Amino acid sequence: MKLSSKGRYGLKAMCELAKHYGEGALSLPYIAGETFLSEKYLEQLLSVLKKDDLIDATRGASGGYFLKRPPEEISVGEILRSLENGLEIVDCLSGDCKNKSTCQTYGVWAKLYGAINKCLDGISLKELVEGE
Protein backbone atom coordinates (compact mmCIF):
# COMPACT_ATOMS: atom_id res chain seq x y z
CA MET A 1 0.00 0.00 0.00
CA LYS A 2 1.98 2.92 -1.30
CA LEU A 3 1.12 6.51 -1.98
CA SER A 4 1.77 7.38 -5.62
CA SER A 5 4.42 9.82 -6.80
CA LYS A 6 1.64 12.10 -7.86
CA GLY A 7 0.59 12.44 -4.26
CA ARG A 8 4.08 12.94 -2.90
CA TYR A 9 5.24 15.37 -5.54
CA GLY A 10 1.96 17.21 -5.82
CA LEU A 11 1.98 17.90 -2.10
CA LYS A 12 5.47 19.37 -2.41
CA ALA A 13 4.28 21.63 -5.19
CA MET A 14 1.42 22.76 -2.99
CA CYS A 15 3.91 23.58 -0.25
CA GLU A 16 5.81 25.74 -2.68
CA LEU A 17 2.64 27.61 -3.60
CA ALA A 18 1.79 27.99 0.07
CA LYS A 19 5.21 29.41 0.85
CA HIS A 20 4.54 32.22 -1.60
CA TYR A 21 0.85 32.68 -0.88
CA GLY A 22 -0.20 36.28 -1.40
CA GLU A 23 2.75 37.11 -3.62
CA GLY A 24 0.96 36.53 -6.92
CA ALA A 25 1.28 33.65 -9.32
CA LEU A 26 4.26 31.31 -9.59
CA SER A 27 5.23 30.10 -13.04
CA LEU A 28 5.52 26.44 -13.94
CA PRO A 29 9.27 26.69 -14.66
CA TYR A 30 9.81 28.29 -11.27
CA ILE A 31 7.90 25.63 -9.32
CA ALA A 32 9.58 22.89 -11.35
CA GLY A 33 12.97 24.33 -10.44
CA GLU A 34 12.17 24.45 -6.73
CA THR A 35 10.71 20.95 -6.61
CA PHE A 36 13.19 19.30 -8.98
CA LEU A 37 10.41 17.99 -11.23
CA SER A 38 10.22 18.16 -15.01
CA GLU A 39 7.95 20.91 -16.23
CA LYS A 40 5.86 18.52 -18.28
CA TYR A 41 5.24 16.17 -15.40
CA LEU A 42 4.52 18.89 -12.88
CA GLU A 43 2.10 20.42 -15.35
CA GLN A 44 -0.10 17.34 -15.11
CA LEU A 45 -0.14 17.38 -11.35
CA LEU A 46 -1.13 21.02 -11.30
CA SER A 47 -3.88 20.43 -13.82
CA VAL A 48 -5.43 17.87 -11.47
CA LEU A 49 -5.22 20.24 -8.53
CA LYS A 50 -6.80 22.95 -10.63
CA LYS A 51 -9.63 20.72 -11.79
CA ASP A 52 -10.40 20.07 -8.12
CA ASP A 53 -10.44 23.75 -7.32
CA LEU A 54 -7.46 23.80 -4.99
CA ILE A 55 -5.41 26.11 -7.17
CA ASP A 56 -6.05 28.48 -10.02
CA ALA A 57 -3.94 29.90 -12.82
CA THR A 58 -3.56 32.91 -15.08
CA ARG A 59 -2.37 32.44 -18.63
CA GLY A 60 -0.11 34.46 -20.84
CA ALA A 61 3.21 36.13 -20.11
CA SER A 62 3.84 36.61 -16.37
CA GLY A 63 1.02 34.21 -15.63
CA GLY A 64 1.25 31.24 -13.29
CA TYR A 65 -0.37 29.21 -10.53
CA PHE A 66 -1.58 30.17 -7.09
CA LEU A 67 -3.63 28.74 -4.21
CA LYS A 68 -7.32 29.39 -4.43
CA ARG A 69 -7.65 29.59 -0.64
CA PRO A 70 -5.23 30.50 2.16
CA PRO A 71 -2.94 27.66 3.31
CA GLU A 72 -4.65 27.37 6.68
CA GLU A 73 -7.93 26.55 4.95
CA ILE A 74 -6.54 23.75 2.80
CA SER A 75 -6.05 20.33 4.37
CA VAL A 76 -3.55 17.71 3.32
CA GLY A 77 -6.51 15.36 3.01
CA GLU A 78 -8.10 17.48 0.31
CA ILE A 79 -4.84 17.68 -1.58
CA LEU A 80 -4.16 13.96 -1.51
CA ARG A 81 -7.73 12.98 -2.33
CA SER A 82 -7.39 15.18 -5.38
CA LEU A 83 -4.02 13.86 -6.54
CA GLU A 84 -4.72 10.22 -5.70
CA ASN A 85 -8.20 10.38 -7.11
CA GLY A 86 -9.71 9.44 -3.76
CA LEU A 87 -8.21 7.64 -0.82
CA GLU A 88 -10.39 4.54 -0.95
CA ILE A 89 -7.89 1.78 -0.12
CA VAL A 90 -10.12 -0.90 -1.64
CA ASP A 91 -12.55 -0.69 -4.54
CA CYS A 92 -15.58 -1.84 -2.58
CA LEU A 93 -15.44 1.50 -0.73
CA SER A 94 -16.00 3.45 -3.94
CA GLY A 95 -18.35 1.36 -6.04
CA ASP A 96 -21.43 -0.19 -4.58
CA CYS A 97 -20.25 -3.49 -3.15
CA LYS A 98 -23.27 -5.75 -3.06
CA ASN A 99 -21.74 -8.06 -0.48
CA LYS A 100 -21.25 -5.27 2.02
CA SER A 101 -23.64 -6.81 4.52
CA THR A 102 -22.14 -10.29 4.53
CA CYS A 103 -18.49 -9.43 3.91
CA GLN A 104 -16.32 -10.17 6.93
CA THR A 105 -13.63 -7.70 5.95
CA TYR A 106 -15.69 -4.74 4.79
CA GLY A 107 -15.75 -3.27 8.27
CA VAL A 108 -11.97 -3.18 8.37
CA TRP A 109 -11.73 -1.13 5.19
CA ALA A 110 -14.41 1.27 6.33
CA LYS A 111 -12.67 1.89 9.65
CA LEU A 112 -9.29 2.29 8.00
CA TYR A 113 -10.69 4.68 5.41
CA GLY A 114 -12.13 6.76 8.21
CA ALA A 115 -8.88 6.81 10.15
CA ILE A 116 -6.85 7.86 7.12
CA ASN A 117 -9.16 10.71 6.24
CA LYS A 118 -9.45 11.92 9.80
CA CYS A 119 -5.69 12.01 10.15
CA LEU A 120 -5.06 13.86 6.90
CA ASP A 121 -7.95 16.29 7.25
CA GLY A 122 -6.44 17.31 10.57
CA ILE A 123 -3.29 18.66 8.96
CA SER A 124 -3.39 22.00 7.17
CA LEU A 125 -1.03 23.12 4.45
CA LYS A 126 -0.02 26.01 6.66
CA GLU A 127 1.34 23.65 9.30
CA LEU A 128 3.61 22.08 6.73
CA VAL A 129 5.26 25.25 5.51
CA GLU A 130 5.58 26.74 8.97
CA GLY A 131 7.13 23.60 10.41
CA GLU A 132 4.22 22.69 12.69
Place this chain on the structure above:
Amino acid sequence: MKLSSKGRYGLKAMCELAKHYGEGALSLPYIAGETFLSEKYLEQLLSVLKKDDLIDATRGASGGYFLKRPPEEISVGEILRSLENGLEIVDCLSGDCKNKSTCQTYGVWAKLYGAINKCLDGISLKELVEGE
Protein backbone atom coordinates in the same frame (compact mmCIF):
# COMPACT_ATOMS: atom_id res chain seq x y z
CA MET B 1 -3.21 4.30 -2.59
CA LYS B 2 -4.69 0.84 -2.80
CA LEU B 3 -4.31 -2.26 -0.69
CA SER B 4 -3.02 -5.13 -2.79
CA SER B 5 -4.99 -8.27 -3.58
CA LYS B 6 -2.56 -10.15 -1.43
CA GLY B 7 -3.75 -8.19 1.56
CA ARG B 8 -7.43 -8.49 0.79
CA TYR B 9 -7.41 -12.15 -0.10
CA GLY B 10 -4.92 -13.14 2.56
CA LEU B 11 -7.10 -11.59 5.23
CA LYS B 12 -10.05 -13.61 3.98
CA ALA B 13 -7.98 -16.77 4.20
CA MET B 14 -7.06 -15.87 7.76
CA CYS B 15 -10.75 -15.45 8.56
CA GLU B 16 -11.37 -18.92 7.27
CA LEU B 17 -8.63 -20.32 9.49
CA ALA B 18 -10.02 -18.38 12.44
CA LYS B 19 -13.49 -19.74 11.86
CA HIS B 20 -12.13 -23.25 12.32
CA TYR B 21 -9.61 -22.49 15.04
CA GLY B 22 -9.13 -25.45 17.35
CA GLU B 23 -10.49 -27.94 14.84
CA GLY B 24 -7.12 -28.99 13.47
CA ALA B 25 -5.51 -28.13 10.16
CA LEU B 26 -7.35 -26.99 7.02
CA SER B 27 -6.03 -28.17 3.69
CA LEU B 28 -5.08 -25.80 0.89
CA PRO B 29 -7.78 -27.15 -1.45
CA TYR B 30 -10.39 -26.62 1.25
CA ILE B 31 -9.40 -23.01 1.96
CA ALA B 32 -9.16 -22.31 -1.75
CA GLY B 33 -12.68 -23.61 -2.20
CA GLU B 34 -14.09 -21.43 0.57
CA THR B 35 -12.30 -18.27 -0.56
CA PHE B 36 -12.72 -18.79 -4.31
CA LEU B 37 -8.98 -18.48 -4.92
CA SER B 38 -6.78 -20.71 -7.06
CA GLU B 39 -4.74 -23.15 -5.00
CA LYS B 40 -1.49 -21.99 -6.48
CA TYR B 41 -2.14 -18.36 -5.74
CA LEU B 42 -3.43 -18.96 -2.23
CA GLU B 43 -0.38 -21.08 -1.56
CA GLN B 44 1.84 -18.05 -2.00
CA LEU B 45 -0.21 -15.97 0.39
CA LEU B 46 -0.10 -18.67 3.03
CA SER B 47 3.64 -19.08 2.64
CA VAL B 48 4.10 -15.40 3.48
CA LEU B 49 1.87 -15.68 6.53
CA LYS B 50 3.79 -18.71 7.63
CA LYS B 51 7.16 -17.03 7.19
CA ASP B 52 5.91 -14.28 9.50
CA ASP B 53 4.80 -16.77 12.12
CA LEU B 54 1.10 -16.07 11.96
CA ILE B 55 0.18 -19.54 10.82
CA ASP B 56 1.83 -22.93 10.77
CA ALA B 57 1.37 -26.04 8.70
CA THR B 58 1.74 -29.81 8.83
CA ARG B 59 2.83 -31.66 5.71
CA GLY B 60 1.81 -34.96 4.28
CA ALA B 61 -1.57 -36.54 3.85
CA SER B 62 -4.24 -34.99 6.08
CA GLY B 63 -1.92 -32.07 6.71
CA GLY B 64 -2.89 -28.44 6.37
CA TYR B 65 -2.68 -24.93 7.76
CA PHE B 66 -3.75 -23.52 11.13
CA LEU B 67 -3.40 -20.34 13.18
CA LYS B 68 -0.39 -20.25 15.43
CA ARG B 69 -2.24 -18.21 18.06
CA PRO B 70 -5.92 -17.85 18.98
CA PRO B 71 -7.87 -15.37 16.82
CA GLU B 72 -8.27 -12.88 19.66
CA GLU B 73 -4.49 -12.56 19.90
CA ILE B 74 -3.93 -11.82 16.23
CA SER B 75 -4.55 -8.29 14.98
CA VAL B 76 -5.50 -7.27 11.48
CA GLY B 77 -2.47 -5.00 11.57
CA GLU B 78 -0.11 -7.92 11.96
CA ILE B 79 -1.77 -9.79 9.14
CA LEU B 80 -1.67 -6.90 6.69
CA ARG B 81 1.88 -5.88 7.57
CA SER B 82 2.85 -9.44 6.76
CA LEU B 83 0.99 -9.70 3.47
CA GLU B 84 1.77 -6.18 2.29
CA ASN B 85 5.37 -6.43 3.37
CA GLY B 86 4.95 -3.51 5.74
CA LEU B 87 2.46 -0.69 5.72
CA GLU B 88 4.90 2.12 5.05
CA ILE B 89 2.95 4.31 2.63
CA VAL B 90 6.11 6.01 1.37
CA ASP B 91 9.63 4.65 1.01
CA CYS B 92 11.26 7.26 3.22
CA LEU B 93 9.50 5.63 6.19
CA SER B 94 11.30 2.33 5.63
CA GLY B 95 14.77 3.24 4.43
CA ASP B 96 16.77 5.92 6.12
CA CYS B 97 15.69 9.14 4.50
CA LYS B 98 18.55 11.57 4.89
CA ASN B 99 16.34 14.61 4.34
CA LYS B 100 14.04 13.69 7.20
CA SER B 101 14.95 16.81 9.16
CA THR B 102 14.38 19.31 6.37
CA CYS B 103 11.57 17.57 4.49
CA GLN B 104 8.30 19.48 4.75
CA THR B 105 6.16 16.45 4.10
CA TYR B 106 7.91 13.79 6.17
CA GLY B 107 5.77 14.62 9.20
CA VAL B 108 2.62 13.89 7.26
CA TRP B 109 3.75 10.39 6.33
CA ALA B 110 4.86 9.64 9.86
CA LYS B 111 1.51 10.70 11.30
CA LEU B 112 -0.41 8.79 8.69
CA TYR B 113 1.66 5.69 9.21
CA GLY B 114 0.92 5.90 12.92
CA ALA B 115 -2.79 6.34 12.37
CA ILE B 116 -3.02 3.39 10.00
CA ASN B 117 -1.20 1.04 12.33
CA LYS B 118 -3.14 2.18 15.37
CA CYS B 119 -6.41 1.57 13.59
CA LEU B 120 -5.50 -1.88 12.31
CA ASP B 121 -3.80 -3.04 15.47
CA GLY B 122 -7.02 -2.28 17.31
CA ILE B 123 -8.98 -4.88 15.36
CA SER B 124 -8.55 -8.56 16.21
CA LEU B 125 -9.18 -11.45 13.89
CA LYS B 126 -11.77 -12.69 16.35
CA GLU B 127 -13.88 -9.58 15.88
CA LEU B 128 -14.03 -10.23 12.16
CA VAL B 129 -15.30 -13.76 12.33
CA GLU B 130 -17.74 -13.06 15.14
CA GLY B 131 -19.21 -10.05 13.39
CA GLU B 132 -17.94 -7.43 15.88
Place this chain on the structure above:
DNA sequence: TTAATCCCTATCAAATTTCTAGGTATTATC
Protein backbone atom coordinates in the same frame (compact mmCIF):
# COMPACT_ATOMS: atom_id res chain seq x y z
C1' DT C 1 3.70 -47.96 -1.46
C1' DT C 2 0.58 -44.59 -2.49
C1' DA C 3 -1.91 -40.57 -2.49
C1' DA C 4 -2.55 -36.35 -0.33
C1' DT C 5 -0.56 -32.74 1.19
C1' DC C 6 2.80 -28.62 1.89
C1' DC C 7 7.10 -26.35 -0.17
C1' DC C 8 9.97 -23.84 -3.57
C1' DT C 9 10.97 -20.95 -7.45
C1' DA C 10 10.66 -19.46 -12.15
C1' DT C 11 8.10 -16.93 -15.31
C1' DC C 12 4.36 -15.01 -18.06
C1' DA C 13 0.71 -11.61 -18.72
C1' DA C 14 -1.77 -7.72 -17.58
C1' DA C 15 -2.36 -3.51 -15.51
C1' DT C 16 -0.74 0.61 -13.70
C1' DT C 17 2.31 4.29 -13.04
C1' DT C 18 5.68 7.46 -14.35
C1' DC C 19 7.24 10.36 -17.46
C1' DT C 20 8.11 12.41 -22.20
C1' DA C 21 6.67 14.87 -26.22
C1' DG C 22 4.41 17.88 -29.42
C1' DG C 23 1.40 21.06 -30.43
C1' DT C 24 -2.41 24.92 -29.21
C1' DA C 25 -4.37 29.00 -26.89
C1' DT C 26 -3.74 33.11 -24.25
C1' DT C 27 -1.81 37.47 -22.79
C1' DA C 28 1.57 40.98 -20.83
C1' DT C 29 5.00 43.71 -22.64
C1' DC C 30 7.72 46.18 -25.88
Place this chain on the structure above:
DNA sequence: GATAATACCTAGAAATTTGATAGGGATTAA
Protein backbone atom coordinates in the same frame (compact mmCIF):
# COMPACT_ATOMS: atom_id res chain seq x y z
C1' DG D 1 0.93 44.51 -33.76
C1' DA D 2 4.71 41.31 -32.99
C1' DT D 3 6.95 38.62 -29.73
C1' DA D 4 7.98 35.86 -26.03
C1' DA D 5 6.38 33.82 -21.99
C1' DT D 6 3.16 31.43 -20.20
C1' DA D 7 -0.83 27.85 -19.27
C1' DC D 8 -3.60 24.07 -21.59
C1' DC D 9 -4.53 19.61 -23.88
C1' DT D 10 -3.82 14.86 -25.44
C1' DA D 11 -1.32 10.92 -27.00
C1' DG D 12 1.59 7.45 -25.94
C1' DA D 13 6.38 5.32 -24.63
C1' DA D 14 8.89 3.22 -21.00
C1' DA D 15 9.31 1.23 -16.72
C1' DT D 16 7.59 -0.99 -12.82
C1' DT D 17 4.53 -3.59 -10.20
C1' DT D 18 1.02 -6.85 -9.56
C1' DG D 19 -1.57 -10.88 -10.29
C1' DA D 20 -1.63 -15.29 -11.50
C1' DT D 21 0.03 -19.75 -13.59
C1' DA D 22 3.00 -23.73 -13.82
C1' DG D 23 5.92 -27.54 -12.74
C1' DG D 24 8.33 -30.22 -9.93
C1' DG D 25 10.21 -31.61 -5.08
C1' DA D 26 9.74 -33.06 -0.14
C1' DT D 27 7.03 -35.03 3.49
C1' DT D 28 3.91 -38.08 5.80
C1' DA D 29 -0.60 -40.52 7.20
C1' DA D 30 -2.84 -44.47 5.95
